[in-house]
Amino acid sequence: MYRVIMPLMLVLFFTGCTKKKLDRETAAKLLQGRNFGTVQGSFPSTPGFIRFQGNDDAYNALMQLAQAGVISCTGTDTCAPGPNGNGVSGGASMGPFRYTAGSFSLSGIEGVQQSSPTNATVQARLVFQPSPLYSQHKELLDRLQNGRMVGGTGMQVEPALAQQTASRVEQIQFALFDDGWRAQ
Numbered sequence: 271m272y273r274v275i276m277p278l279m280l281v282l283f284f285t286g287c288t289k290k291k292l293d294r295e296t297a298a299k300l301l302q303g304r305n306f307g308t309v310q311g312s313f314p315s316t317p318g319f320i321r322f323q324g325n326d327d328a329y330n331a332l333m334q335l336a337q338a339g340v341i342s343c344t345g346t347d348t349c350a351p352g353p354n355g356n357g358v359s360g361g362a363s364m365g366p367f368r369y370t371a372g373s374f375s376l377s378g379i380e381g382v383q384q385s386s387p388t389n390a391t392v393q394a395r396l397v398f399q400p401s402p403l404y405s406q407h408k409e410l411l412d413r414l415q416n417g418r419m420v421g422g423t424g425m426q427v428e429p430a431l432a433q434q435t436a437s438r439v440e441q442i443q444f445a446l447f448d449d450g451w452r453a454q
Contacts, residue, residue: 292390292444292451294379300453301442306374306396309434311404313414315341315349315361331413340407341367357403371411371431372400380439388446392453398435 317332336343339354341361351358351367360368380393404411415431443454 290446290450292382292384292392292446294382296451297382297390297392297394297442297444298376298379300444300451301376301379301392301394304376304453306376306394306440308373309371309398309431310368311371311411311415311431312360312366312368313411314366315364316347317343317349328414331410334410335407335414338407340403355403357401369403369411370401371404371435372398374438375399377437390444390446390451392442392444394440394442395437396440397437400435 313332314328317329332341332349333343335341336349336352339352340358341349341355342352343349348362349367350362351360358367358369360366374396377395377397380395382390382392384390400408412431444451445454446452
């Protein structure tokens, strides 16, 4: 009798393990600390050209960044990264300034849909975590970047950082392997 029951118990035990459901708590633990992408920003490095275009608001914002030491301008021709411009690159003869505005991190799990015993889709709520540079100078950087024309022809408007940094829900696929669930 023992010889019959023991193999049956082992089969039931291992069969139950392969049908493990993915729950919100497990999905959150597996996604915690994961980088969900960064947001890059840019702004012009030529104050004379900005003023020539008649954009006094952008010119004033650029000059305030120079006063804060984020950039260093020589006259009205070009500017370069300044002593307080950690994370700012480009400028001068290299074109516009570029910087990392921040990155996205997990805020919570909104739902889990399991399409089969070994596949699931998780709806993860992501929030923007600003970089120190963007946190400190957000208002000025937004004034320089919002609605800026790109592409040379003036036909395309680059999305404002406010749109790029808004919280969002992302669909993440999971698969069940021998050692447990993994994000794909």
